[in-house]
Amino acid sequence: MTDKSLCDEINFNEFYTSHIQSASNFAYYKSGDKNASLDLAQEAFIKIWEHCSKIDFTKAKSYLFTVINNLFLNKVKHQKVVFEYAKSSPYLDVNNQSPDYLLEEEEFKNKLKNAIAGLTEGDREVFLMNRIDGKKYREIAETLEISQKAVEKRMSSALKKLRTKIDGI
Numbered sequence: 001m002t003d004k005s006l007c008d009e010i011n012f013n014e015f016y017t018s019h020i021q022s023a024s025n026f027a028y029y030k031s032g033d034k035n036a037s038l039d040l041a042q043e044a045f046i047k048i049w050e051h052c053s054k055i056d057f058t059k060a061k062s063y064l065f066t067v068i069n070n071l072f073l074n075k076v077k078h079q080k081v082v083f084e085y086a087k088s089s090p091y092l093d094v095n096n097q098s099p100d101y102l103l104e105e106e107e108f109k110n111k112l113k114n115a116i117a118g119l120t121e122g123d124r125e126v127f128l129m130n131r132i133d134g135k136k137y138r139e140i141a142e143t144l145e146i147s148q149k150a151v152e153k154r155m156s157s158a159l160k161k162l163r164t165k166i167d168g169i
Helices: 009-031 034-050 057-088 099-117 121-131 137-144 148-165
Strands: none
Touching: 009 034, 009 057, 009 121, 034 057, 099 121, 099 148, 121 137, 121 148, 137 148
């Protein structure tokens, strides 16, 4: 078998097509933000294309997930600044809901987002993979390359933490 190169457009397109969904999902599990997840995945593919000559094709998938993780960590630093600003700015929404309802809804969304963001990375990944993507514990264990028992422990931990931070979950 000849060595494939990511710099070959056909190989890169094949790599992109076969991994964009899992890359977007992984970015979503990291960030918890659907809009940002596709952006993270796209940025990662751009970086891979820019450095295609330095990347071994057989290790490209691993490299892709590493790049997504690093991009996410950089975004987290930026998000902290954005969240601080958002807390100090009033949120106005003009629609038919009462202002009290909108305020309660926004507070709950913020509580939930902050509670999920406050989970450890492992707990958050397992929780979102199960609850958002509907993956079974066995599938999560295979994806993260950990035991099913570890997945169960992380899920239990995530649920306990979320229950203590938000009443009614």
